[in-house]
Amino acid sequence: MKLTAIAAALSLAVLTHAFPAAAxxxxxxxxxxxxxxxDPVSSGQGTAATATVVNRNIVRGVxxxxxxxxxxxxxxxxxLNSGSVRVDGRGLLLAGGNTIGTNANQSVRATLICDxxxxxxxxxxxxxxxxxxxxxxxxxxxxxxxPRPPAVxxxxxxxxxxxxxxxxxxxxxxx
Numbered sequence: 001m002k003l004t005a006i007a008a009a010l011s012l013a014v015l016t017h018a019f020p021a022a023a024x025x026x027x028x029x030x031x032x033x034x035x036x037x038x039d040p041v042s043s044g045q046g047t048a049a050t051a052t053v054v055n056r057n058i059v060r061g062v063x064x065x066x067x068x069x070x071x072x073x074x075x076x077x078x079x080l081n082s083g084s085v086r087v088d089g090r091g092l093l094l095a096g097g098n099t100i101g102t103n104a105n106q107s108v109r110a111t112l113i114c115d116x117x118x119x120x121x122x123x124x125x126x127x128x129x130x131x132x133x134x135x136x137x138x139x140x141x142x143x144x145x146x147p148r149p150p151a152v153x154x155x156x157x158x159x160x161x162x163x164x165x166x167x168x169x170x171x172x173x174x175x
Contacts, residue, residue, distance in 0.1 A: 028081045032158050032171030035074030040064035060113045061122045065166040068095035083148035087141040103133035114153040
């Protein structure tokens with residue numbers, strides 16, 4: 001009995017990840033709950049006596065900023081049929097440097113990225129307009145993505161980016 005339950009759970013996990021993501025029953029919307037702030041460096045090698053090799057934390061071709069950022073909370077919903085996006089972000093602030101704990105007078109946009117189309121190297125970016133961060137790092141986006149995303153978005157990633165295109169935070173997909 002226990003083995004059957006484990007096999008069923010594993011089958012469900014495999015099936016959940018084998019199909020393109022769509023969080024709603026109608027398959028037309030994506031939901032993100034929670035956020036991850038950026039660490040601009042994904043890895044590094046070397047010592048003080050030798051040259052250090054640093055790997056930037058690039059997500060699907062999108063560069064990180066030069067400094068750490070944190071986000072307290074993020075909720076987002078994207079309607080793939082209309083392209084509408086609603087994001088409620090809380091506490092997007094610098095996590096290092098001399099201006100730690102500030103919003104650095106930044107504005108942000110939401111960017112949806114789906115899997116790479118076959119034969120391409122850079123995925124298309126589906127962007128909202130810019131909104132300014134409040135002093136405490138809160139922001140709200142209620143906009144339409146441009147261009148409109150595809151009706152099916154395989155392996156979706158939601159990034160919160162600045163006007164220069166660097167990503168500050170990522171949404172956590174709710175399955």
